[in-house]
Amino acid sequence: MAQTWAEELRSRGFRVTPQRRLILDAVRDLDHATPDAIREHTGQGIDLSTIYRTLDALERSGLVTHTHLGQGTAYHLAEHADHLHLVCRGCGAVSDIPLSVASSMVAELRDSHAFDADARHLTVFGRCRECSTDQ
Numbered sequence: 001m002a003q004t005w006a007e008e009l010r011s012r013g014f015r016v017t018p019q020r021r022l023i024l025d026a027v028r029d030l031d032h033a034t035p036d037a038i039r040e041h042t043g044q045g046i047d048l049s050t051i052y053r054t055l056d057a058l059e060r061s062g063l064v065t066h067t068h069l070g071q072g073t074a075y076h077l078a079e080h081a082d083h084l085h086l087v088c089r090g091c092g093a094v095s096d097i098p099l100s101v102a103s104s105m106v107a108e109l110r111d112s113h114a115f116d117a118d119a120r121h122l123t124v125f126g127r128c129r130e131c132s133t134d135q
Helices: 005-011 018-029 035-042 048-060 099-113 129-133
Strands: 064-068 073-077 083-088 094-098 123-126
Touching (some): 018 035, 018 048, 048 064, 048 073, 094 099
Antiparallel strands (some): 064 073, 083 094
8 A cells, every 4th residue: 555544544535533543453453254253353442333433444445345245344445455355154164265266157147237346345154164064
């Protein structure tokens, strides 16, 4: 990122606050950062409503993005979000896979349905190798 996160926020009309710094640092440090995990990670007792409002502002600023992993919403830094998620319905494991795996589906949606899909929010649910063999 050419600008710092603080410069990026200011350039988009957002104030830089201590809570935003703590929450953005938590999103950076955690893999698939949920609001509850962010609250625990900060150790500051930040109210969940503040975390949700801050995540919304950070997403509107383009610094973070979210995905739905079945048990709630998880956040990534936008610059690290170019992947798909696989979620095992058996053990709950979450795996990141390259965005290129969905390229043929994205092309088909564009070509056949004139729909420009953003697959970065795509989560595929199923069963991992271990849970599939345990049946």
